[in-house]
Amino acid sequence: MLFSRSPLSIALALCAGNGFVSAQPRRPVATTVVMAHPTAEPPAGWDLTRSNDVLARIQQAATGDPRSGALDISSALLAGVEPHVAAAGLDTLSVLARPESADAILRFLDHRRVSLRRRALIAAARLHTPAMLRAIDARLGDSDSEVRAEAARALADVADVTSVRALWAAFEHDANSGLGAEGSALLQASALAIGTRGSEADLDRLLTFLRRVPFGALTPAYAAALRRTDLPNPLKVRVVQAIAGIATPQARELLTHFADEHRGRPTPVIDAARSAISRIQ
Amino acid sequence: MKRLALPLVLAVLGCAGGITRGAFSLSTPASDAVVLAAVTDRVRSAAPNNLSPVAAIVADDPTQGLVVVDLGSGALLGRVAAALASRPVVAGNLVIGRVTGSIVAWSLQGSERWRIPDEGLDLVGASHDGDRVAVVLGGTGVTHRRGVLQVLQASDGSVVGRTEIAHALGLPTLLGNEVFLPWDGQNLSVLDARTGDELSRVRSRDDVVGFSFREGNAVYYGARALYRLGPESASGTLDGTPHYQPRSDELPGAAPFALDGYTSLRAGVDARERVRLLWRPDPVLPGVVLLHNTVFALYHRDVFALDAQTGTVRWAYVSPQDLAGVAVVRAGLVVIDDHGVASLLAPDDGRARWRQTLPASGPQAVLQLAADFAPTPNTDDPPRALVQSLLEAAGGSDARLLPAQRFATHALAALPGAPATEALVALLTRRGLSVELRAVVGEGLVGRSEGTDAMLEALDHHFDYLRGVDVGPVGLLARALAQAHERRAVSVLVSHLFDPATPTDDLAPIVVALRELGDPSSVAALTDFVRLYHADVGAVAPVGGDEPIIERELTDQDHLNAAVEQAIETIARMGGAPERALLDRVRVHPAAPEAVRVAASRMRDGAVQESPTGEDAASGSDMTFGAPAGRLSPEAINDAMGQRRSEVLACLRNASSRPAQLRVQFRYDGEGRVSNVSVMPVVFQQCVAPIVEQVTLPTTVAVRELGTWICSTAQ
Numbered sequence: 001m002l003f004s005r006s007p008l009s010i011a012l013a014l015c016a017g018n019g020f021v022s023a024q025p026r027r028p029v030a031t032t033v034v035m036a037h038p039t040a041e042p043p044a045g046w047d048l049t050r051s052n053d054v055l056a057r058i059q060q061a062a063t064g065d066p067r068s069g070a071l072d073i074s075s076a077l078l079a080g081v082e083p084h085v086a087a088a089g090l091d092t093l094s095v096l097a098r099p100e101s102a103d104a105i106l107r108f109l110d111h112r113r114v115s116l117r118r119r120a121l122i123a124a125a126r127l128h129t130p131a132m133l134r135a136i137d138a139r140l141g142d143s144d145s146e147v148r149a150e151a152a153r154a155l156a157d158v159a160d161v162t163s164v165r166a167l168w169a170a171f172e173h174d175a176n177s178g179l180g181a182e183g184s185a186l187l188q189a190s191a192l193a194i195g196t197r198g199s200e201a202d203l204d205r206l207l208t209f210l211r212r213v214p215f216g217a218l219t220p221a222y223a224a225a226l227r228r229t230d231l232p233n234p235l236k237v238r239v240v241q242a243i244a245g246i247a248t249p250q251a252r253e254l255l256t257h258f259a260d261e262h263r264g265r266p267t268p269v270i271d272a273a274r275s276a277i278s279r280i281q
Numbered sequence: 282m283k284r285l286a287l288p289l290v291l292a293v294l295g296c297a298g299g300i301t302r303g304a305f306s307l308s309t310p311a312s313d314a315v316v317l318a319a320v321t322d323r324v325r326s327a328a329p330n331n332l333s334p335v336a337a338i339v340a341d342d343p344t345q346g347l348v349v350v351d352l353g354s355g356a357l358l359g360r361v362a363a364a365l366a367s368r369p370v371v372a373g374n375l376v377i378g379r380v381t382g383s384i385v386a387w388s389l390q391g392s393e394r395w396r397i398p399d400e401g402l403d404l405v406g407a408s409h410d411g412d413r414v415a416v417v418l419g420g421t422g423v424t425h426r427r428g429v430l431q432v433l434q435a436s437d438g439s440v441v442g443r444t445e446i447a448h449a450l451g452l453p454t455l456l457g458n459e460v461f462l463p464w465d466g467q468n469l470s471v472l473d474a475r476t477g478d479e480l481s482r483v484r485s486r487d488d489v490v491g492f493s494f495r496e497g498n499a500v501y502y503g504a505r506a507l508y509r510l511g512p513e514s515a516s517g518t519l520d521g522t523p524h525y526q527p528r529s530d531e532l533p534g535a536a537p538f539a540l541d542g543y544t545s546l547r548a549g550v551d552a553r554e555r556v557r558l559l560w561r562p563d564p565v566l567p568g569v570v571l572l573h574n575t576v577f578a579l580y581h582r583d584v585f586a587l588d589a590q591t592g593t594v595r596w597a598y599v600s601p602q603d604l605a606g607v608a609v610v611r612a613g614l615v616v617i618d619d620h621g622v623a624s625l626l627a628p629d630d631g632r633a634r635w636r637q638t639l640p641a642s643g644p645q646a647v648l649q650l651a652a653d654f655a656p657t658p659n660t661d662d663p664p665r666a667l668v669q670s671l672l673e674a675a676g677g678s679d680a681r682l683l684p685a686q687r688f689a690t691h692a693l694a695a696l697p698g699a700p701a702t703e704a705l706v707a708l709l710t711r712r713g714l715s716v717e718l719r720a721v722v723g724e725g726l727v728g729r730s731e732g733t734d735a736m737l738e739a740l741d742h743h744f745d746y747l748r749g750v751d752v753g754p755v756g757l758l759a760r761a762l763a764q765a766h767e768r769r770a771v772s773v774l775v776s777h778l779f780d781p782a783t784p785t786d787d788l789a790p791i792v793v794a795l796r797e798l799g800d801p802s803s804v805a806a807l808t809d810f811v812r813l814y815h816a817d818v819g820a821v822a823p824v825g826g827d828e829p830i831i832e833r834e835l836t837d838q839d840h841l842n843a844a845v846e847q848a849i850e851t852i853a854r855m856g857g858a859p860e861r862a863l864l865d866r867v868r869v870h871p872a873a874p875e876a877v878r879v880a881a882s883r884m885r886d887g888a889v890q891e892s893p894t895g896e897d898a899a900s901g902s903d904m905t906f907g908a909p910a911g912r913l914s915p916e917a918i919n920d921a922m923g924q925r926r927s928e929v930l931a932c933l934r935n936a937s938s939r940p941a942q943l944r945v946q947f948r949y950d951g952e953g954r955v956s957n958v959s960v961m962p963v964v965f966q967q968c969v970a971p972i973v974e975q976v977t978l979p980t981t982v983a984v985r986e987l988g989t990w991i992c993s994t995a996q
Binding site for chain 2: 040042048049051078079080081082083084086087107110111112113114115116117118119122140141142143144148150169170173
């Protein structure tokens, strides 16, 4: 059956077919099976010169056995397809999150098209292997600002200690560059990733950037840190107190939003937030 | 001709064959060798002229006057508060300048000695000898034929002799009772200082005469060449007279051999004074020999020391500030910058041997230095290698200095050895390098076989936003490494081929370089490249979903297609059956650009012809690892393009600036058809491209190749 589909519709169809619609990242799959690698030849029966046919094959491959599906799609991508087909393939590999797609994802992380590099970054984050993390880290230095920000966003879900170091490099680079009133997209995304994945020390360090970078760039990072359950209350109290020290409407809004989210759950952090809100005019 | 105080004293000539008709008469014949030998004898026996080592430094605002500084002691000698209308002259113990309506002479201490009316003319020059000074007025060019020669008592300005003529007068030389005076661009007359009578004349038949000056016991004259006055001057020809003529190679800013002797310079900054050649003859040696056998090319703040015979660059010097005054002496080159720092540069390597901060500064310093001026060395600057000094001259961010930077770059490229290559690479990878200079440096690298390590090291760097690493000149380095047959470059070139930060116009040169290097390990990478990009056309929906957008500009797509075409050709020539099988898919892919499909078809067909048996193809035995046949050599391209060179050069007429070369890139096919012409500098694209597209190159087996033609614009 041949029909034309957009990459997004295929990915959504695939999600529905696989029975999961959550946007949460998959955890890496532990397996003892020897991993097969894709070839750079078209999968049997795939005519790569007919894009609609390939799009249909991608959908079929995705809704079948994930392992063979990832292999077929990866082989097709490596053998060469049109860019809109590659976009659909990468979206599908992202959902499948199979290690067999690593070769294709790595290849497209270096593709000349920004949109395909961004898709490859999303797929790489879903694989969540050390090799993929290092490849994502490298894209923080990409020549395109959208790709750099995408890399930081991808790391917000999966960054390890090494990635956090790379995120700091990105954050401080753009913090010193003074790009725009709200900071660059990379500044915002790397701050958020640090707030989401950073250690206690990282959060304390992030506090030192208050008043040095646009507050709007840091707001999502502090909000994410306050929501984390793995961080101790004393750190969160320090975060609240530091934000309260800004005493701006933005700071009040952030703390109010945090307090409202945790209404009815009194903790030292919530108490500190409410106290701060009352002090900010 | 009008004369005042002009007693007729023909008898004093005392020589046969003397002037028999009126001075400056166009019908007067040139003097013969006997007469000129007598003149030369009188010059040779003249008393030496002791000159005080001084600099007259014009104020930033020339209406504020000038300051006289003793360069021997560094002391301030005097100040002149006068609104200078043109460049002053130092003549012995006088500073002579033009102020409103007058020519004024001041002592070196700044007191006015005398003034005479300027007669509506500018100050051309002045020459001092004994107790007299000769002053020439005119100064509006050789075509404006009105001039006045005044011989005056230096002490009070009383007139010894005055001659006004309807001819253009050049820079004079006073020596005893004789004035050597160039006129009308063709003649050097020797006049009696007191009467104005013409005692002898040299008439140049094939050159220009604009200046004369005394150096030791010799008088020199010329304009585009330097002649030593002697009996041979009677020939009136370049070949028949001992002379020195600089090589005609392109110099920074097309610096003239000497300033126009018939045109006065402005007071203050005058660009003509900032871009010129400096030299000084050595009268001790017979014939015309320059001190240090060197010509110094000045370009604002750069100085290049050139071998007087070969034109080879010996050293370069870059002053921190623009140079306000420069003079050659036996000890080296004296330079004074516009911040008031005087230096003596060693003649052998250009390092400063003496440095003195003067008590005044200004944009123009008029120097009077005897040849034996030799200040005591007071610096310990280390010796400088030629490469180092040229690298310094080629770099920098002062856009005015581009011609000097280009000259230094060419000089670097002409040097053999790894250090020169390293310097070129250092230039090429420098941030902010102008596009034009980048092309010059790149061309300079191509063909160098020494120092490829530096090229490889430069290629090792990939763009990194966070580390501040910029995109390097990958395409140029690829060409250079391929020419050097540097196979170590293969892996790093492949890495750049797949680096999205590599500019698209560098991709084809990378592929061509990989093909020329002929390493089989690159075939797999090139095959992957073709797989990835052979149908990479059209719009893609952005992440998150939206209307598909075309992310690539047309020119980028064109560059990418060109790279894919080159990769296809390489695969066809170097690859085996599996790689060639890819071409079958490419040639029928409906989304592949036509040029890519056609290339795949032709290459596939060509490859089959080369390897009629599938067995051979499968085993890869028909791989060729050398440069493929079919590309035109640079010489062949030059020969074909050269036929239209005059038309191309016509595009440069009336251009605001004339580049040293045009860099023309284009594609050509097997029939020799030229297309996709790209011209640097781009300002000439519109005019040059249609001309180049009309050129038919020799036929080859090439499908679509990239070619480069460097069109020198030197006439």
